[in-house]
Amino acid sequence: MKAAAIIGGGVIGGGWAARFLLNGWDVRVFDPDPDAERKIGEVMANARRSLPGLSDAPLPEEGRLSFHAEMADAVAGAIWIQESVPERLEIKHKVFAELQAACHPDAIIGSSTSGFKPSELQAGAARPAQIVVTHPFNPVYLLPLIELVTTSANDAAQVARASEQLTELGMYPMHVKKEIDAHIADRFLEAVWREALWLVKDGIATTEEIDEAIRMGFGIRWAQMGLFETYRVAGGEAGMKHFMAQFGPALKWPWTKLTDVPEFTDELVDLIADQSDAQSGAHSIRELERIRDNNLVAMMRALKGQDWGAGALLNKQDTRLRDGSPLTGGVDEIGDLSQPILTVARAVPLDWTDYNGHMNEAKYLEAFAAATDRFMELIGCDAGYIASGGSYFTAETHIRHLAEVHAGARIAIRTRMLVGEGKKLHLFHSMYEGDELLATGESFMLHVDLKTRRPSPPSREIEAAMDQIRSAQADLPYPDGAGMAIRQPG
Amino acid sequence: MKAAAIIGGGVIGGGWAARFLLNGWDVRVFDPDPDAERKIGEVMANARRSLPGLSDAPLPEEGRLSFHAEMADAVAGAIWIQESVPERLEIKHKVFAELQAACHPDAIIGSSTSGFKPSELQAGAARPAQIVVTHPFNPVYLLPLIELVTTSANDAAQVARASEQLTELGMYPMHVKKEIDAHIADRFLEAVWREALWLVKDGIATTEEIDEAIRMGFGIRWAQMGLFETYRVAGGEAGMKHFMAQFGPALKWPWTKLTDVPEFTDELVDLIADQSDAQSGAHSIRELERIRDNNLVAMMRALKGQDWGAGALLNKQDTRLRDGSPLTGGVDEIGDLSQPILTVARAVPLDWTDYNGHMNEAKYLEAFAAATDRFMELIGCDAGYIASGGSYFTAETHIRHLAEVHAGARIAIRTRMLVGEGKKLHLFHSMYEGDELLATGESFMLHVDLKTRRPSPPSREIEAAMDQIRSAQADLPYPDGAGMAIRQPG
CATH class of the missing domain: 1.20.120 (Four Helix Bundle (Hemerythrin (Met), subunit A))
Incomplete structure (x- = not known):
């Protein structure tokens, strides 16, 4: 198991600790601050919830975290030593002297300094060649950039090794060959x-x-x-x-x-x-x-999901666009309930297409899930209702892909309620481009109590709204393709 | 129908034209450049593929685009006039004089200037109050920011009206009350x-x-x-x-x-x-x-989907993490084919959870689609094969949600091949957290010729790989829950 020593455990040192630990390294911390353990614990909590899922592959098992009262003890066995002490040159020089007296001479000593040049850090050191600048950006456990700044004292093999280790940690080491105050960013x-x-x-x-x-x-x-x-x-x-x-x-x-x-x-x-x-x-x-437009659309839509910044603005604009349309309001505001109800009308966004050039299969369910959300809102299971402790959880979904659809296509989803009584809600969505049926999505949901996470009856208002739709749609024939299993072999 | 006049139709004027047109306005362009129509057409092509899908609601029907040889003709009926001519004050003054001689006195004249202050633009104008700075950012059809810069000559009602129109266009007007060279950004x-x-x-x-x-x-x-x-x-x-x-x-x-x-x-x-x-x-x-970490994860994962910038770096890191694991390589590199095959191992990312605090239903299919992609790769339908013209299209999917899962959970998917012969591929995925079965996903796919988009037989290599898996898994019992329809009412 590789080990890293973290010298100084604030927001930056803690971020480094998290990056190493979650990539399977053991981490040995030295920080005289009595709050260091709590502070690193807080950074780790943030990092554990965000970094592992950023990857579509599994990270290694988390390494072991230990705290040490002596710098000499912290660096024992460490092949990487990351210094993140306050930005005062005399403190840094003192720390490097102590580190170099105890650490393995082949270990890399990286400094998180944002302002000092590596030559300033190396001045007066026992082994200047061991010291490089590895300047990270907050939050260190998520942002990739590392400014790896070196001097002629650092040999090429050592720089290559540092770069390789940082790359293994998922970082983007940028080698700044000509040192300058404050590096680049x-x-x-x-x-x-x-x-x-x-x-x-x-x-x-x-x-x-x-x-x-x-x-x-x-x-x-x-x-x-x-x-x-x-x-x-x-x-x-x-x-x-x-x-x-x-x-x-x-x-x-x-x-x-x-x-x-x-x-x-x-x-x-x-x-x-x-x-x-x-x-x-x-x-x-x-x-x-x-490429730029694809990136902007994908990122702005990602921010929509978080309802933040430019994404929050887009959500507000959607509300304005839906205002007064059948895509908003409750069951009493929809004119005709006797036909399948319009629940989604939109264009296929750029980030929904895949390597085949057509809408990615997972995005059909995203569209059908939006239709389900709209149907729930229509019967009164809206944000306020959910906040009060009730919601629907999906138990089963069945999707049939009938025709291809491409980015930019205007699609509409119309929704039939097959069952809507007690805790059961069974919907059948049909997705169209113009008159062409693109796909169907069948969803079976159960109303749950969000506290117990167990099935429970919905509110009377929801039951009444479901009754209203059921009687309005009573004469519709059972839809083609509903209630079917995936075709059997043969 | 509202009408806007676009004076100057380069990248910026064209971006404005697109923003107005796609939000349902008629657009009347004046630009002496003989290439103006082609240039605006190119911007429109970019805007049509990216803007409508940015919204989760339908945009209005596109407005009408017309080109006019005379400025006076272009401004007829326009309630918004957007000036995007070259950044030379004497040109701008000449244009404003001509515009004000012909346009409706209540129309807003917005200037796209990045450098001039509104007082400089208003100097010598017939009606200074009509002119404001509305400085956009490229690409104008996607980025929301507009610096709305005014002087004491502009009355509050006019500023409010300008702000309202820009907001309706999905933009973010920022009112800069104290003018300054180059505004703010x-x-x-x-x-x-x-x-x-x-x-x-x-x-x-x-x-x-x-x-x-x-x-x-x-x-x-x-x-x-x-x-x-x-x-x-x-x-x-x-x-x-x-x-x-x-x-x-x-x-x-x-x-x-x-x-x-x-x-x-x-x-x-x-x-x-x-x-x-x-x-x-x-x-x-x-x-x-x-909030910051949620945003960063969501945006960085959005860039992964585009394989660009920090997202391309993350994809490379995933490749490194998978290297030498059962999550990579062909059918011959997997040791034991007699059991369901590990196709996904990952943590649930922050952007996969919904308002209920658990994994969004659409993301189950995203995970199962990744499992399908990995299975395809395993039998030889990899990126190279797809580039050569063959692939699998999903015809049907059936998902059963059996237990909840939260952000950060480590999940694994194991995949059974129920049918794999000729053009048919029928998979049964089981998603676990530890030993707990969270969900099953059943997929029926057809091999297609990407040119004709019609079903076609796969390569011999793929057939051979499917044969190998079929005979290895012949003794496995038919999985519980496969081949089922969504439960019937009652």
């Missing part, structure tokens, strides 16, 4: 932070407005393409050089308070255009636009 | 761009490294929480004031080339801490951490 964060302070101080924007200006716009873009690839796409077919010719002169304008600008020489333009070709040239601008 | 982009130019020029990082430094780290964070809320969480329970006390001094260091910094007075610290409380104080830090 924090220089950008610093620039934005300074500009933000001016905006708040000058009363132009509040902290909330600044945050919205980020996460409703370029923040979503930057989660999937960075600065240069984004601008390459914005420049269109004319390419990166054209974009810079347009955008370059703006640098002369006094927009930001931050005004030291490199000379916009042909040499710099060529350097950037060439690097951009090497980075993104494998895709045409048209391809990059579609 | 572009000041940040500008600061980052300048710093990036230095890094490239000084040979510290390439364009690709800079992009990775953004999208593997803070870019993902900023898609869901901005600068201040992110730092509030990082500061932990000690709060925003504590965070600033720690981070403040770093501003004195010469990190960036951009060094004009506001004085870090108590007044500024209090201003920010108070605004941050107003913005985020409704949630405890612990809640914000979990």
